[in-house]
Amino acid sequence: MGGPDLRPSAVLFVCGMNSVRSPMAEALTGKLFPNRIYVRSAGVRAGKVDPFVDAVMAEIGVDMGSHHPKTIEDLDESGFDLVVTLAPEAHHKALDMTRTEAVDVEYWPTLDPTLATGSREQILSEYRTVRDQLMTRIKKRLDWTPPPSG
Numbered sequence: 001m002g003g004p005d006l007r008p009s010a011v012l013f014v015c016g017m018n019s020v021r022s023p024m025a026e027a028l029t030g031k032l033f034p035n036r037i038y039v040r041s042a043g044v045r046a047g048k049v050d051p052f053v054d055a056v057m058a059e060i061g062v063d064m065g066s067h068h069p070k071t072i073e074d075l076d077e078s079g080f081d082l083v084v085t086l087a088p089e090a091h092h093k094a095l096d097m098t099r100t101e102a103v104d105v106e107y108w109p110t111l112d113p114t115l116a117t118g119s120r121e122q123i124l125s126e127y128r129t130v131r132d133q134l135m136t137r138i139k140k141r142l143d144w145t146p147p148p149s150g
Contacts, residue, residue, distance in 0.1 A: 007142055008082035008104070010038040014090040017047025018069040020127075021086040021110050024053060025134050027062045032138060040080075042072045044093045050114070056127040072097060084141075086110040108137055 013025040022041035029039040047069045054064045072093060083098060083105045085091035091107045098105055110133065116126035 008037065008080075010080045011040075011082045011084060011142070012075075012080040013039070013041040013084050013086060014043065014072060014094050015041075015086040015110070016043055016089055016112075017045050018043030018071070019047030019050045020053050020112070020114060021130060021134070022090075023064065023067045023069070024057065024131055025084065025086065025138060027057055027064060027067070028131070028135050028138050029142065031060075031062055032135075033142060037142060040075060040077060042070050042075050044072065044087075044089050046071050046074070052113070052124060052127045056124060056131050059128070060131070082106065084108055087112070106141075110134065 011029060013022040013029075015022040018041055022043060026039050026041035029037055033039075049064075049067065049069065057064045078101075080103055083094045083103055085094045085105065085107050087110070088107075091105070094105050111126070111130055113123070113126040113130045116123045
């Protein structure tokens with residue numbers, strides 16, 4: 001497709017269960033680029049809604065109420081020009097799924113905050129870290145500005 005220098009118009013984020021990392025990335029992309037980038041998320045397996053995700057996304061004004069975890073097979077769309085994988089199993093699945101398509105697949109190693117232990121505040125802190133790292137990475141990768149002409 002356009003290669004890493006062009007902003008994709010349709011992005012799919014994939015992680016293990018579409019409960020934490022990929023829905024965060026989908027929602028952040030929608031918040032940062034409303035109506036500019038078509039974005040979806042999916043998992044290798046279907047997980048369940050994670051209340052910590054709802055909490056840390058609400059802190060930045062993003063309502064996750066409409067998110068329902070789904071698998072790659074549940075998607076009824078195709079034609080993404082960028083697939084971003086956030087977990088090793090998701091990367092393998094995406095490469096397998098897209099090998100006959102003209103699509104860029106990028107792996108962004110992302111911590112799994114569900115592994116966090118400790119108090120509610122310590123766990124929320126891990127989720128915030130993932131949210132903020134995704135926000136930074138999404139801004140850097142998708143906010144492409146064409147070089148000045150002339």
